[in-house]
Amino acid sequence: KAGVTQTPRYLIKTRGQQVTLSCSPISGHRSVSWYQQTPGQGLQFLFEYFSETQRNKGNFPGRFSGRQFSNSRSEMNVSTLELGDSALYLCASSLGTGGTLNTEAFFGQGTRLTVV
Amino acid sequence: TQLLEQSPQFLSIQEGENLTVYCNSSSVFSSLQWYRQEPGEGPVLLVTVVTGGEVKKLKRLTFQFGDARKDSSLHITAAQPGDTGLYLCAGAPGYSTLTFGKGTMLLVSP
Numbered sequence: 001k002a003g004v005t006q007t008p009r010y011l012i013k014t015r016g017q018q019v020t021l022s023c024s025p026i027s028g029h030r031s032v033s034w035y036q037q038t039p040g041q042g043l044q045f046l047f048e049y050f051s052e053t054q055r056n057k058g059n060f061p062g063r064f065s066g067r068q069f070s071n072s073r074s075e076m077n078v079s080t081l082e083l084g085d086s087a088l089y090l091c092a093s094s095l096g097t098g099g100t101l102n103t104e105a106f107f108g109q110g111t112r113l114t115v116v
Numbered sequence: 117t118q119l120l121e122q123s124p125q126f127l128s129i130q131e132g133e134n135l136t137v138y139c140n141s142s143s144v145f146s147s148l149q150w151y152r153q154e155p156g157e158g159p160v161l162l163v164t165v166v167t168g169g170e171v172k173k174l175k176r177l178t179f180q181f182g183d184a185r186k187d188s189s190l191h192i193t194a195a196q197p198g199d200t201g202l203y204l205c206a207g208a209p210g211y212s213t214l215t216f217g218k219g220t221m222l223l224v225s226p
Contacts, residue, residue, distance in 0.1 A: 107158030
């Protein structure tokens with residue numbers, strides 16, 4: 001079965017621009033979570049979507065937003081990019097329907113965003 | 117304050133050595149998961165431990181969940197260069213959002 005697909009793999013943007021990243025989860029998974037990974041902070045949770053609704057949100061400014069479509073594909077958007085937004089952005093899919101094993105996350109390869 | 121504290125942060129060893137990395141918390145978890153991440157890739161799930169005191173083995177890797185379900189350890193026997201990577205523990209307190217520790221970076225040299 002196909003894994004989690006994130007596009008694009010690499011992106012270079014200029015400060016002040018906006019960017020949209022895409023994630024296609026594993027078929028049948030209804031939960032998609034987004035994480036930002038940097039060397040200093042590790043994996044930080046951005047938000048989780050389940051059945052097109054944002055179910056949880058991390059401690060990031062409003063410049064970071066996301067959405068989920070009816071086919072469970074998800075996008076995240078970052079507006080007014082700052083140098084500190086340079087990071088690996090990871091998407092993870094899971095069944096998300098509650099229960100211990102349904103939190104197991106399957107990650108995409110990530111999108112490496114560089115802001116210059 | 118990090119919900120899950122991992123130690124050590126970095127570990128550099130020679131091929132054939134044994135090692136243990138730790139994941140500690142003051143919170144109780146219904147389960148803990150271990151992932152390995154290689155450079156430029158996303159984390160890959162290794163194991164989920166569910167029951168307090170549980171021990172799971174995956175070839176040369178042994179995972180243990182503390183009796184109180186607040187901590188876990190990963191022991192690698194006879195480490196190989198292919199074990200190199202970032203080892204992350206993660207938990208979802210009360211089935212909420214999965215939270216990750218900062219990880220242990222392991223380098224195994226030939």
